[in-house]
Amino acid sequence: MTENVCTQCGNKHIVINRKYNGQKLCSHCFKESIEKQVLKTIKKQKLITKNDKVLVGLSGGKDSVALLKILNILKEKNIIELEAVTIDEGIGGYREEGIRIAKQTAEKLGVKHHIVSFKDKYNFTIDDIMEYQKTVDKPQHACTYCGVFRRQIFNQVAREIKATKLATGHNLDDETQSIMMNYLEGNINNMVRIGYKTESSDERFTQKIKPLRKIPEKEIGLYVVESGFEVHFDGCPYAHESFRMEIGDFIRDATLKHPTIMYSTLNGFEKIRPAIKEQYLKQQTGKPNGTCKKCGEPASQDICKACKFLEEIQQQLGV
Numbered sequence: 113m114t115e116n117v118c119t120q121c122g123n124k125h126i127v128i129n130r131k132y133n134g135q136k137l138c139s140h141c142f143k144e145s146i147e148k149q150v151l152k153t154i155k156k157q158k159l160i161t162k163n164d165k166v167l168v169g170l171s172g173g174k175d176s177v178a179l180l181k182i183l184n185i186l187k188e189k190n191i192i193e194l195e196a197v198t199i200d201e202g203i204g205g206y207r208e209e210g211i212r213i214a215k216q217t218a219e220k221l222g223v224k225h226h227i228v229s230f231k232d233k234y235n236f237t238i239d240d241i242m243e244y245q246k247t248v249d250k251p252q253h254a255c256t257y258c259g260v261f262r263r264q265i266f267n268q269v270a271r272e273i274k275a276t277k278l279a280t281g282h283n284l285d286d287e288t289q290s291i292m293m294n295y296l297e298g299n300i301n302n303m304v305r306i307g308y309k310t311e312s313s314d315e316r317f318t319q320k321i322k323p324l325r326k327i328p329e330k331e332i333g334l335y336v337v338e339s340g341f342e343v344h345f346d347g348c349p350y351a352h353e354s355f356r357m358e359i360g361d362f363i364r365d366a367t368l369k370h371p372t373i374m375y376s377t378l379n380g381f382e383k384i385r386p387a388i389k390e391q392y393l394k395q396q397t398g399k400p401n402g403t404c405k406k407c408g409e410p411a412s413q414d415i416c417k418a419c420k421f422l423e424e425i426q427q428q429l430g431v
């Protein structure tokens with residue numbers, strides 16, 4: 113029988129037993145291994161270069177808290193500038209706690225923090241939209257609106273503060289789910305966009321990066337707890353039984369018997385991605401990058417999706 117001690121330093125108090133590579137680690141060595149892995153990914157994938165100004169989307173959940181904490185290492189070494197933004201969608205009984213934790217995290221790390229609310233910006237909340245949706249025949253899901261407006265705000269704040277990178281906390285579980293979902297649905301368009309960073313030729317879009325892409329969700333939670341940070345573990349009340357959740361459950365079950373499966377899914381995808389991309393790009397018509405006639409944001413059509421939704425909702429709610 114192998115001994116239950118840290119495989120790095122021999123400490124008897126281990127916090128993790130990594131089935132996928134046989135490592136058992138104590139708290140100190142575990143945290144160090146996570147930070148090393150993320151910084152290695154950043155270097156290898158060229159996600160951040162010296163003097164970048166990085167904006168982190170900070171929800172207060174474990175992924176974004178871990179991300180801010182790790183990127184703060186680069187800020188403290190004077191390699192990058194770092195700021196964070198939290199979006200208040202107006203989801204009563206849920207978002208308040210996330211904002212409190214986001215504020216507290218940014219303060220603890222000494223990171224400049226912005227909070228933007230749907231209410232201030234658009235004069236309605238997600239709760240207002242969902243109240244209205246109850247009265248229609250075919251209600252839309254909250255995420256449809258939430259995602260579009262959040263994206264608009266992230267891009268705007270990034271441009272306002274002249275951020276050169278917009279970092280999000282997507283983890284290994286999120287990424288393998290996206291790969292599987294798009295593969296099973298035959299969504300090749302979406303599939304080629306799954307990567308460490310966005311590759312847009314449009315300079316108005318701040319490049320999005322995913323430094324936590326190789327870290328399993330469970331380990332991110334453990335990292336945050338072991339680092340003594342508080343996190344918002346509750347889920348959004350509007351999250352529903354989605355295809356993503358089904359796939360997530362399936363992958364988690366498979367991981368129990370096949371501990372390396374998320375890594376092999378991601379690595380296999382990385383190998384075929386260039387080929388799919390090349391083939392896919394050949395079929396593209398090469399549309400020029402357009403501008404929304406209403407808000408001036410980058411858009412592939414005359415009016416961007418956010419402005420279309422905005423008009424629709426303002427009419428419905430009379431705001």
Ligand code: FES
Pocket residue numbers: 254255256258348349350351352
């Ligand atoms: Fe989609 Fe909250 S609105 S999960």
Ligand code: ZN
Pocket residue numbers: 404405406407408409411415416417418419420
């Ligand atoms: Zn627009």
